[in-house]
Amino acid sequence: MDHALTSSSAPAYPADAHGHDVILVDGLCVFCNRLVASIARHDKRGRFLFTHIQSALGQAILTRHGHDPSDIDTVYLVTELGTPRERLHLDGEAGRIIWPSLFRIAIVLRLVPLFLLNLQYRLFARVRYRLFGASSTCIVPTEALRARVLGGSASMASEESTPHPLSRELARSPAPPTGHQGSPAAR
Known part of the structure; x- marks a missing residue:
């Protein structure tokens, strides 16, 4: 299901x-x-641009679509940004759009029931920090990738590492934030 404005x-x-x-x-x-770096590397046509949920642009997009901007446990894809056909897709639905556009074999995702894809995304979201870690800084490694990142984040605009706006929250918290009230799983 897509989410209209x-x-x-x-x-x-x-x-x-x-x-x-x-x-x-x-x-x-x-x-x-x-x-993001992997998607950009495989996205030869340049279909996808990127922004952090925590950026002003990310917050504006989620608010515009009626979603809690503090829900960082969801995969979001906005199609046709800024047009009358703009739609917000979440989790498995977003994956069904992203992956087949990069890898033809991923068309099989359409055969997997959406509730199972969503469950897989939600379960992974809960453990991703434990498996891969969290960082209060962001480095976008290549000029080509920096050109595809939106939102005006200072940490994303240069190769230098700059503290992320949420780094103070991360430093105070013994574990990375998960299970936000605004997440679809909590609704």
Whole structure:
């Protein structure tokens, strides 16, 4: 199920993002940031752009679609950003769009019931920090990848490592944040 807009007023998205598909990822998640690099490497047509959920752009997109911007345990894909056909896709539904566009064999995801895909995404989201870690800094390694990252995050705009806006929260917490109230699993 896609999620249509809840408001008729469109936020000011970056002009170069208009009409693109944008993947929103958890900026603290080491695995998620590596996944972005992998998707970009395989996305030869440049279909996907990226932003962190925690960025101002990520927050604006989620708020516009009526989703809790603090829910970092969900995979989000916005298709046709800034157009009347803009839609937000979550978890397994997002995967059914992303992976087949990169790997033809991934078309088999359409055979897997959506509730199973969603369950798999939710279970992995709960353990990703334990398996791969969390980082309060973000380094986008290549110029080509930096060109595809939206949101104006200082840490994403240069090769230098800059503290992530949520680094203070991460430092205070003994374990990375999980199971946010706004997550679909909690609804």
